[in-house]
Amino acid sequence: xxxxxxxxxxxxxxxxxxxxxxxxxxxxxxxxxxxxxxxxxxxxxxxxxxxxxxxxxxxxxxxxxxxxxxxxxxxxxxxxxxxxxxxxxxxxxxxxxxxxxxxxxxxxxxxxxxxxxxxxxxxx
Amino acid sequence: xxxxxxxxxxxxxxxxxxxxxxxxxxxxxxxxxxxxxxxxxxxxxxxxxxxxxxxxxxxxxxxxxxxxxxxxxxxxxxxxxxxxxxxxxxxxxxxxxxxxxxxxxxxxxxxxxxxxxxxxxxxxxxxxxxxxxxxxxxxxxxxxxxxxxxxxxxxxxxxxxxxxxxxxxxxxxxxxxxxxxxxxxxxxxxxxxxxxxxxxxxxxxxxxxxxxxxxxxxxxxxxxxxxxxxxxxxxxxxxxxxxxxxxxxxxxxxxxxxxxxxxxxxxxxxxxxxxxxxxxxxxxxxxxxxxxxxxxxxx
Numbered sequence: 102x103x104x105x106x107x108x109x110x111x112x113x114x115x116x117x118x119x120x121x122x123x124x125x126x127x128x129x130x131x132x133x134x135x136x137x138x139x140x141x142x143x144x145x146x147x148x149x150x151x152x153x154x155x156x157x158x159x160x161x162x163x164x165x166x167x168x169x170x171x172x173x174x175x176x177x178x179x180x181x182x183x184x185x186x187x188x189x190x191x192x193x194x195x196x197x198x199x200x201x202x203x204x205x206x207x208x209x210x211x212x213x214x215x216x217x218x219x220x221x222x223x224x225x
Numbered sequence: 226x227x228x229x230x231x232x233x234x235x236x237x238x239x240x241x242x243x244x245x246x247x248x249x250x251x252x253x254x255x256x257x258x259x260x261x262x263x264x265x266x267x268x269x270x271x272x273x274x275x276x277x278x279x280x281x282x283x284x285x286x287x288x289x290x291x292x293x294x295x296x297x298x299x300x301x302x303x304x305x306x307x308x309x310x311x312x313x314x315x316x317x318x319x320x321x322x323x324x325x326x327x328x329x330x331x332x333x334x335x336x337x338x339x340x341x342x343x344x345x346x347x348x349x350x351x352x353x354x355x356x357x358x359x360x361x362x363x364x365x366x367x368x369x370x371x372x373x374x375x376x377x378x379x380x381x382x383x384x385x386x387x388x389x390x391x392x393x394x395x396x397x398x399x400x401x402x403x404x405x406x407x408x409x410x411x412x413x414x415x416x417x418x419x420x421x422x423x424x425x426x427x428x429x430x431x432x433x434x435x436x437x438x439x440x441x442x443x444x445x446x447x448x449x450x451x452x453x454x455x456x457x458x459x460x461x462x463x464x465x466x467x468x469x470x471x472x473x474x475x476x477x478x479x480x481x482x483x484x485x486x487x488x489x490x491x492x493x494x495x496x497x498x499x500x501x502x503x504x505x506x507x508x509x510x511x512x513x514x515x516x517x518x519x520x521x522x523x524x
Binding site: 179182183186187189190193194196197200201203204207208210211214215218 | 300301304307308311312314315318319321322325326328329332333335336339340343
């Protein structure tokens, strides 16, 4: 009888400690949300590929928030790692779009400059 | 007995195949996607364009593979595979972005080079134009100076002509005609009748004429023309007028008129300026005319 009581007193806190060994992934949440904001600010919403990555990040952040409110911190942590990777990919895709726009602008400027030179009688 | 043994073997073989089939597990779709993505990226420009992110992607894929080998299809394996896909895609996107930036820089550099070349060529052309303009300016200035000199010379000549005309007016008739300034000297003050030797008094007059002519434009030409009245034959008068014109011309040369500027010509009884029937008319017709032709009538 004493042995059973002893076991209950000792083991119960141990089980409780194991369940609380994963803290709420608040830092991961902040990191994922920060990356998501960066992607949005870089115009990821206007580029289809980046838009898809951003949508995945948004969805997984929402799922992580729900998991956190359910106390499933492990699942939330896993989702936030994925969300951050998606948001970072969206950032890169938005930058790629910007770089492509810059290339086209440079090509257009070059052509316009050539025409201007010709119009102004620059010697070739 | 043998048939039973074969049946037992068949059952055993079928069971073994069944066990093997049940033991074979397929990798999770996320891991398959990660392998495919990484193989694609390895064969593409990402390997050269973004080796750091490709290295990170490879490490991530290795984690997924290790997890799958150790624990099979777990949530952790799927998460690591998912991250491997994303990191691989990130490497591809970064590599393409870098290439775009290189392309843009190439275009901009080419544009600047073109612009520089155009500016250099235009500057060179401008330099040539300026030199040409300066040369033209110098030529124009020289032309202007020449014109100015010519006008000045002309004005001087006009002044001298006016002065010489005033001097000559004292003993000769001076008229401006289309052929130039005409100085008319009476034959009576130059020669004895029927002779062409100059009288001593004539030489004094001709000295004044020479002085006046020297003041004329040095580029002008002169013609000494001899005329007679109608008395005597045409050949005689022609010869007489020629000799008289020549005598006056030679004397003027001795007084400083350049020989290449002055010529003589006899016209005999032609070109009478008065009636030969009266003594006064014949006296007027006996004359020597010195025609001073302008050097440049256009000015």
